[in-house]
Amino acid sequence: MPEIVPLKAFKDNYIWTLRDGKSAAVVDPGEARPVTDYLAREGLALVAILATHHHPDHVGGIAELVAAGKVPVFGPKGEPIPALTHPVGEGDAAQIPELGARFSVLEIPGHTRAHVAYYGLGSLFCGDTLFACGCGRVFEGTPAQMLVSLQKLAALPDATRVYCGHEYTLANIRFARAVDPHNPVLAAREARARALRDAGKPTLPSTLGEERDTNPFLRCAEPAVVESANKYLGARAAGPAQVFAAIREWKNKF
Numbered sequence: 124m125p126e127i128v129p130l131k132a133f134k135d136n137y138i139w140t141l142r143d144g145k146s147a148a149v150v151d152p153g154e155a156r157p158v159t160d161y162l163a164r165e166g167l168a169l170v171a172i173l174a175t176h177h178h179p180d181h182v183g184g185i186a187e188l189v190a191a192g193k194v195p196v197f198g199p200k201g202e203p204i205p206a207l208t209h210p211v212g213e214g215d216a217a218q219i220p221e222l223g224a225r226f227s228v229l230e231i232p233g234h235t236r237a238h239v240a241y242y243g244l245g246s247l248f249c250g251d252t253l254f255a256c257g258c259g260r261v262f263e264g265t266p267a268q269m270l271v272s273l274q275k276l277a278a279l280p281d282a283t284r285v286y287c288g289h290e291y292t293l294a295n296i297r298f299a300r301a302v303d304p305h306n307p308v309l310a311a312r313e314a315r316a317r318a319l320r321d322a323g324k325p326t327l328p329s330t331l332g333e334e335r336d337t338n339p340f341l342r343c344a345e346p347a348v349v350e351s352a353n354k355y356l357g358a359r360a361a362g363p364a365q366v367f368a369a370i371r372e373w374k375n376k377f
């Protein structure tokens with residue numbers, strides 16, 4: 124089973140790197156340099172690239188990486204992914220034989236039109252859709268579509284490790300506490316996340332069980348979250364989609 128290592132990029136991006144033996148694959152290489160430095164230092168050969176969506180901070184390094192040696196590039200069909208060789212959508216699989224890995228592709232539109240997640244090895248690579256204790260902004264889809272995408276991810280097993288694209292956890296928890304102020308699991312999570320950041324460590328991966336217990340965007344039917352959404356709206360939200368839209372809008376201004 125490959126080891127999964129975070130490489131830091133830009134201010135708060137992670138390039139998740141899977142390695143086994145002499146082979147490595149990367150998820151969302153927004154820049155090439157952290158990857159080429161790591162591969163050289165560790166004596167690894169790049170064997171595949173996985174992209175979740177087309178934003179430059181996720182795909183900006185792909186052209187340079189494949190120029191150094193052609194490898195399969197998996198990414199959502201319907202989005203402009205540089206050097207894409209394997210366009211994928213719902214029900215497809217991304218196979219990386221050198222790592223003994225196979226990932227199922229889930230379509231999770233909302234942040235972008237055709238955003239995908241990769242699920243396998245008990246791990247979920249979900250780009251900018253699900254974050255630790257938060258979710259991505261809705262740029263190219265609708266809030267209702269984003270909620271369906273998040274619900275699809277939330278249906279995976281509790282123990283699933285969640286590898287998202289950014290280190291936003293502490294800021295997300297601060298907002299989550301405003302929405303869900305009496306959630307004791309959330310308070311404990313904040314203490315744990317703060318200790319990790321103080322030690323210079325990533326707060327990721329989280330688990331889906333933890334997200335279901337604490338992430339307000341996966342808790343749009345919980346009375347405490349509904350009540351906060353109603354307060355924000357100054358009216359009664361008609362259902363989970365409206366609750367989601369309200370707290371997503373609130374988070375943008377928070």
Ligand SMILES: [Zn+2]
Pocket residue numbers: 176178181234251
């Ligand atoms: Zn993005």
